[in-house]
Amino acid sequence: MTTTDxxxxxGPRALAAAWSRAAAAxxxxxDIAWLAAFRALFGLTMCVSMARFIAYGWIxxxxxxxxxxxxxxxxxxxxxxxxxxxHALFWALAALALAVSVGFLFRVAAPLFFVGFTYLGxxxxxxxxxxxxxxxxxxxxxxxxxxxxxxxxxxLLARRHARTVPAAWHHLLRFQVGVVYTFAGIAKAHADWxxxxxxxxxxxxxxxxxxxxxxxFALPWAAPLMSWAGFLFDTGIVWLLLIRRVRPFAYAVxxxxxxxxxxxxxxxxxxxxxxxxxxxxxxxxxxxxxLSRALLGGRGAGAQAARVGGPDPSPATPSGRRPRAxxxxxxxxxxxxxxxxxxxxxxxxxxxxWHEQGMRFSWRVMVRxxxxxxxxxxxxxxxxxxxxxxxxxxxxxxxxxxxxxxxDLILQLARHIREDFERRGRGPVxxxxxxxxxLNGRRIARLIDxxxxxxxxxxxxxxxxxxxxxxxEPPPHLRPL
Numbered sequence: 001m002t003t004t005d006x007x008x009x010x011g012p013r014a015l016a017a018a019w020s021r022a023a024a025a026x027x028x029x030x031d032i033a034w035l036a037a038f039r040a041l042f043g044l045t046m047c048v049s050m051a052r053f054i055a056y057g058w059i060x061x062x063x064x065x066x067x068x069x070x071x072x073x074x075x076x077x078x079x080x081x082x083x084x085x086x087h088a089l090f091w092a093l094a095a096l097a098l099a100v101s102v103g104f105l106f107r108v109a110a111p112l113f114f115v116g117f118t119y120l121g122x123x124x125x126x127x128x129x130x131x132x133x134x135x136x137x138x139x140x141x142x143x144x145x146x147x148x149x150x151x152x153x154x155x156l157l158a159r160r161h162a163r164t165v166p167a168a169w170h171h172l173l174r175f176q177v178g179v180v181y182t183f184a185g186i187a188k189a190h191a192d193w194x195x196x197x198x199x200x201x202x203x204x205x206x207x208x209x210x211x212x213x214x215x216x217f218a219l220p221w222a223a224p225l226m227s228w229a230g231f232l233f234d235t236g237i238v239w240l241l242l243i244r245r246v247r248p249f250a251y252a253v254x255x256x257x258x259x260x261x262x263x264x265x266x267x268x269x270x271x272x273x274x275x276x277x278x279x280x281x282x283x284x285x286x287x288x289x290x291l292s293r294a295l296l297g298g299r300g301a302g303a304q305a306a307r308v309g310g311p312d313p314s315p316a317t318p319s320g321r322r323p324r325a326x327x328x329x330x331x332x333x334x335x336x337x338x339x340x341x342x343x344x345x346x347x348x349x350x351x352x353x354w355h356e357q358g359m360r361f362s363w364r365v366m367v368r369x370x371x372x373x374x375x376x377x378x379x380x381x382x383x384x385x386x387x388x389x390x391x392x393x394x395x396x397x398x399x400x401x402x403x404x405x406x407x408d409l410i411l412q413l414a415r416h417i418r419e420d421f422e423r424r425g426r427g428p429v430x431x432x433x434x435x436x437x438x439l440n441g442r443r444i445a446r447l448i449d450x451x452x453x454x455x456x457x458x459x460x461x462x463x464x465x466x467x468x469x470x471x472x473e474p475p476p477h478l479r480p481l
Contacts, residue, residue: 029164031285032150039147041276043101050094070125078122103152110143126402131270173280178238183342183363185234197223198440199369241281354470370405372437414454431455441475
């Protein structure tokens, strides 16, 4: 009996055959129109986003005004440019995003935009937003894709217009969007969100003066209803978008949901990015069919769709096995990382919304409301002299608000305070934190062990022993539904 004959075991030949079938399915050519449309819409959205930073003065507020910047672990070397350099970078990114949109010098513009935009996100942890992270990932995928081979200036100049692209690209973008929605839904599967409607109850309570909808938010059933609606939307919308018959209706729900959330909450470009990203669940030729209907008024659109969008196709993919196998392997590795990042919180245990380890890069969208205050207690080791230091001496208001509920940022500032005191000749010193935080409306509790000298704690990816256990009781004055 050979290995392949053993029940319940797959031998090398069976695995190779399965890999070959998967590779063949992923290499199947599909219409490139969807990818060209996604490139154009994404580039235009990011160009508008960069323009908003320039117009609203956010460059100075977020990158120039702060004298101290919180760093990601492993990226302490990332520093902001000069004020003039930061402004120039945003203008350059706006131009690069526009070049991506029209497909001009795409092989240069797309990677440069990815690098530049990702650099912005690494300058200061307090500027982290889920949609900035998503934009970086989408920019990366576009930069390595053949999105410029159709409906682009590059294709016009080269006089070569591809009509197809490997189906793997379509599946990869669908996977990326699916990961965002799915893990956003999983992150809401806890008692605070589903039983106590927190933090949505807090947020809606502050919007009761909103026209039309405001009075409804004061009703006792409003927050629970919207909490469950958000949970069901995030966990179910991807599966509905994958079903052909209900896809148009599901996409209408996407538009309505993100329009409402944009009206209620200051979440920037996230709704726009998600609405355009959800288009990847439609058939690959949807832009070509849409243009056909627009140009032909619906008469013979189906028959004419294949002729819209450029001259005869050029080959879509290289024929060699090695480039195809390498591309598939890299795609699988990328997908594995995207699954592992949101799940890494399991290695830490406890309440991730409290200790924050595994919170970022995990699509935990709007699942916690933290309010707190931190005072640092600095003590000279030799003389015993003590100082009580407010974070405001080092941070902007935005930085202080974000830092107050995130233990790793409190640790970073403590180490910075120690360095500052010793640089001014007041050391050697110990730095402790008196951090009081409320999570989702609960009573204030201590976040950081006040007995720990944070200045002596080394930051890392291990479990943060200086963080106290989170509160176990439910939000006060609220009964489970």
